[in-house]
Amino acid sequence: MSSDGIIKKYELLKKNFKNNENDSKITEYIFDIYNNCIEFLNGVSIKDLKSLSANKSYFTFEGASKFSRAVNKDLFCTNPTIVNSFFDCMGANSFSQMSSSDITKACYTIAISFCCSIDLLKSNDQKTPGTFFEYFIGHLYSKRFSLKPRTQLDVLNLDMQSTLPTDFVFDLGTGKPKYHVPVKTSTRERVIQVWGHQRVLDGVYGTGRFLGLLTCLSETKLDHKKLEVVEICLPEQWRLYQLFIAQLKRIYYLDIPRKYEELNNVFPKINIKPFGDFFSEADVLDVF
Amino acid sequence: MSSDGIIKKYELLKKNFKNNENDSKITEYIFDIYNNCIEFLNGVSIKDLKSLSANKSYFTFEGASKFSRAVNKDLFCTNPTIVNSFFDCMGANSFSQMSSSDITKACYTIAISFCCSIDLLKSNDQKTPGTFFEYFIGHLYSKRFSLKPRTQLDVLNLDMQSTLPTDFVFDLGTGKPKYHVPVKTSTRERVIQVWGHQRVLDGVYGTGRFLGLLTCLSETKLDHKKLEVVEICLPEQWRLYQLFIAQLKRIYYLDIPRKYEELNNVFPKINIKPFGDFFSEADVLDVF
Numbered sequence: 001m002s003s004d005g006i007i008k009k010y011e012l013l014k015k016n017f018k019n020n021e022n023d024s025k026i027t028e029y030i031f032d033i034y035n036n037c038i039e040f041l042n043g044v045s046i047k048d049l050k051s052l053s054a055n056k057s058y059f060t061f062e063g064a065s066k067f068s069r070a071v072n073k074d075l076f077c078t079n080p081t082i083v084n085s086f087f088d089c090m091g092a093n094s095f096s097q098m099s100s101s102d103i104t105k106a107c108y109t110i111a112i113s114f115c116c117s118i119d120l121l122k123s124n125d126q127k128t129p130g131t132f133f134e135y136f137i138g139h140l141y142s143k144r145f146s147l148k149p150r151t152q153l154d155v156l157n158l159d160m161q162s163t164l165p166t167d168f169v170f171d172l173g174t175g176k177p178k179y180h181v182p183v184k185t186s187t188r189e190r191v192i193q194v195w196g197h198q199r200v201l202d203g204v205y206g207t208g209r210f211l212g213l214l215t216c217l218s219e220t221k222l223d224h225k226k227l228e229v230v231e232i233c234l235p236e237q238w239r240l241y242q243l244f245i246a247q248l249k250r251i252y253y254l255d256i257p258r259k260y261e262e263l264n265n266v267f268p269k270i271n272i273k274p275f276g277d278f279f280s281e282a283d284v285l286d287v288f
Numbered sequence: 289m290s291s292d293g294i295i296k297k298y299e300l301l302k303k304n305f306k307n308n309e310n311d312s313k314i315t316e317y318i319f320d321i322y323n324n325c326i327e328f329l330n331g332v333s334i335k336d337l338k339s340l341s342a343n344k345s346y347f348t349f350e351g352a353s354k355f356s357r358a359v360n361k362d363l364f365c366t367n368p369t370i371v372n373s374f375f376d377c378m379g380a381n382s383f384s385q386m387s388s389s390d391i392t393k394a395c396y397t398i399a400i401s402f403c404c405s406i407d408l409l410k411s412n413d414q415k416t417p418g419t420f421f422e423y424f425i426g427h428l429y430s431k432r433f434s435l436k437p438r439t440q441l442d443v444l445n446l447d448m449q450s451t452l453p454t455d456f457v458f459d460l461g462t463g464k465p466k467y468h469v470p471v472k473t474s475t476r477e478r479v480i481q482v483w484g485h486q487r488v489l490d491g492v493y494g495t496g497r498f499l500g501l502l503t504c505l506s507e508t509k510l511d512h513k514k515l516e517v518v519e520i521c522l523p524e525q526w527r528l529y530q531l532f533i534a535q536l537k538r539i540y541y542l543d544i545p546r547k548y549e550e551l552n553n554v555f556p557k558i559n560i561k562p563f564g565d566f567f568s569e570a571d572v573l574d575v576f
Contacts, residue, residue: 162527190481192485196487199487203532203533240450244491
């Protein structure tokens, strides 16, 4: 049964992720999970959704008595070629031969296949998709930086001594950047936490020591009765957070919401990019 | 049926709260809800819990197949005298004849009675207790300040024009303090949002314009198998937030966690007090 397989493989990933974040066996678990999800979703019917976001089309996987979250038609690869090429790149840890756009599509397909499978297999389970997404994205950063992340930092500050729990932190070493990488399937009103954490890092270690790279899946919300998809965005809040709390270096999305994409075009700009761009700019993020 | 009554009266409170925050009919709804809850809980048995917090004793209300959240024995009034006196004070909008300790007990009893009733009457419903607590505490601030709160502020800042959604904001007028009042039944890791919001207010309007008064019920966590209560506290995180994000003026609790209470005694101190203290110090919060 592929549906049993998904959960079992996910449990294996969960059990083995820590301390093996850039190991090839993590790639293999994700590859297995992806194949199980696709096999499961191939047996499920698809229904078009009404999209309230201009120039974006969405569908849903229809289970026995419920719908999965919305899936972006342009980003979801029905043909496995691009996704398989991406797994080859992960295996070789070399992404330069793939375009940003193809990387984003492959990552989107892998992430959303798992999320939609869990939407149909479990009830109201947001935690499992969130954890898978965190591990998947954490693995990719860990591969690209060839480095294991940390999830807590020591604070030694005059008479204070404590530890600061963080999202993934990748420390490239003395005189090189340190990256603060929060990972969320969607942000909603909780996103202020990310700027808050960045502010603490700036305060404790000095502004500019940690570059924040928030990485998200999408901001879609599906109305299960009307079968309408909207993107929930708070661009004016984000501008206030970026102005008054701290500066994030990049916000990467697999499915960039239109209203956030527009923040690239107003001064002072917030850099919001497709996640695929990370793979080519990873070595020069401290320069630009 | 008192259990039907609780939900019905709560729906009435929810429907009528906005724009009537300091109206006496809100007091009446809360009084009715409280009486319905006590009637309901009188028919339910009580079980002692193992407390892992020194000098604190807790019990739980035992429903058909589940337990309510933990209740602090020293704060819960089994005799209605104190609570009824407090409702009289609310009616008269004069709290000076009650001690801080009795006000805290009365508020704790009203809040925890509702939360425990919902714990037993509904499944995994955190939202209803959270909303009731927000309205109950919002009503008390609104009474004490004789002022309706706002929940959004205009931002006019050079070429930016937007609105900032906030927790309760009480604006005492020109040349007087403005209070930022976030209300949470418990905080856990989400609390960084509160310091983040305070930071935005400090940045947009100037540091010191808004005094932050975070108001919470408790931080207990009940292990439903072992029937053990622990207080989940992150005092070292709080110190970092207070040092590096923003300054909160007060953190009020109905059931102060021991580890947070200790933050009153280390420099730089965070003022963490029983909520009853607010009623006597409300007029001088801008002085001390």
